[in-house]
Amino acid sequence: MAEMMRNPHIMGKAQAEVRQVVKGKGTLEESDVQSLKYLKLVIKETLRLHPPFSLLPRACREECEVNGYTIPLKARVMINVWALGRNPDYWDEPESFKPERFDSIAIDFLGNNFEYIPFGAGKRNCPGS
Numbered sequence: 001m002a003e004m005m006r007n008p009h010i011m012g013k014a015q016a017e018v019r020q021v022v023k024g025k026g027t028l029e030e031s032d033v034q035s036l037k038y039l040k041l042v043i044k045e046t047l048r049l050h051p052p053f054s055l056l057p058r059a060c061r062e063e064c065e066v067n068g069y070t071i072p073l074k075a076r077v078m079i080n081v082w083a084l085g086r087n088p089d090y091w092d093e094p095e096s097f098k099p100e101r102f103d104s105i106a107i108d109f110l111g112n113n114f115e116y117i118p119f120g121a122g123k124r125n126c127p128g129s
């Protein structure tokens, strides 16, 4: 919401879409949500910049080496979801709130793209995603 208030043109676009979808309808059906394409982009972009679970714990199944560091067996490592979502190696203007970016890239939130994992990744990812 704060991102929308800081970006009135995005707020306006999202509102216009909602109004267009509900126009002339007495009630809003759950299936109407599928028509809110822009709102979906807004939600995706919000989860990129503000993942509610910003650090995910994992344990190492085997000793391995990452960037010259030896990670011992069973070591607890924290995955920084927040930092991945703002890494300039993967995101153009990472600090800007730009829902449109998700229109041109095929990135879902099922954990297939490790730069964007607001619902985690792997066997124990979020069933509520």
Ligand code: HEM
Residues within 6 Å of the ligand: 051, 052, 053, 056, 057, 117, 118, 119, 120, 121, 122, 123, 124, 125, 126, 127, 128, 129
């Ligand atoms: C915006 C909403 C939500 C976010 C951002 C979110 C995020 C997450 C994350 C990051 C994890 C850990 C995944 C991992 O370690 O790979 C998780 C686990 C889980 N989430 Fe969600 N979640 C959301 C909503 C929900 C909802 C609505 C439900 C159920 C109706 C749900 C049920 C669960 C459960 C049961 C797990 C544990 C899965 C396991 O350990 O096997 N979540 N969620």
